[in-house]
Amino acid sequence: MSFSILDENPMQRYVPTEDELNSMCAEYQIGHVLAVPGELGGLFNVNVQVTTTTGDYVFRVHSGLSRKNHMDAQALLLAKLLQNNVPALTPLRTKRGETFLTLHNRFVQVTRFITGSPFQYTQQQADALGKMLRRFHDALSDEEAVPIPYWSNYPSNAILLEEMDILREQQQDGLHDPRLVREVEALHQLVMEQWEAKANECVKTVIHADWHAWNVIFNAHNQVEHILDFDGLQRGERIHDIAYFIWSLRNRSDCAEIGRDFMRGYGAISPVEKHLLPFAVARACVFFLCTASFTANPTQELTEQMKVQKPYIEWLLSHDGQQTIRKQVSC
DSSP states (O other): OOHHHHHHOTTOOOOOOHHHHHHHHHHHTOOOEEEEEEEOOOSSSEEEEEEETTEEEEEEEOOTTOOHHHHHHHHHHHHHHHHTTOOBOOOOOOTTSOSOEEETTEEEEEEEOOOOBOOOOOHHHHHHHHHHHHHHHHHTTTOOOOOOOSSOSOOOHHHHHHHHHHHHHHHHTTSSOHHHHHHHHHHHHHHHHHHHTTGGGSOEEEEOSOOSGGGEEEOTTSSEEEEOOOTTOEEEEHHHHHHHHHHHTTTOTTHHHHHHHHHHHHOOOOHHHHHHHHHHHHHHHHHHHHGGGGSSSHHHHHHHHHHHHHHHHHHHHSHHHHHHHHHTTOO
């Protein structure tokens, strides 16, 4: 692989060689490589499981979208979470005390390889997940100066407008049907009109920005053992983390029940947050419509996302959809 490609394309993924892994093992003082069972998945980052003479680890090679100032802030925020009994999976430190290394032009972090149970969508686990999110939010509520990550799943107004502009440019280049782009524009306007009317009244804190079932590991007692993936940490409306979790349940037949169990664990939210919740969920849908512009095949991605997100947005904006979502927090 030519490293100039990495320089030019921040989305280009890079998998370390065994020699590079051994070199990094020496920096982390975790022995030397015995085996590399393989990659563990990841859309943007490369996560490689590595067995060394001292145990099992995960080497996470970040995409070119990560920034040093945000990673430095992560280290401080994760330490604060641990102090408040929030089990954030924290990167190991090198022999120089750093929380990351650089490989070519990519940041690399190492964590222990953890075992446990994934989210099983039970009442007990949903309640525990809600309780943990509330503890997470409360622990970081007084943090103000948090760098904004270059990329996250948090649909800020600026990000959505930028992505809409890119969709329009792609349409002019012939990549999208103009009617499809106009539909996205109309959905974006409808959702944001509802959201922006009262968004400034929402409670703000440092949010996870990617709070869903795949970023949490449970123990045998159905309690949260580890929280993963802090690339999106930033200050924002706490309701976004709630809405994003509800959005992640959209295809389940028991989504309303799981949502109620989750909110029972999280506890009370303000009347304004309750009112805005369906629009916050819809805003997550709009984000995934707009981010089609960043994919390798934006034409296909936008078409597929419209099939999925448009009906859900329309339902969320309907009286029935709004009432159904709000009932989940009336517990």
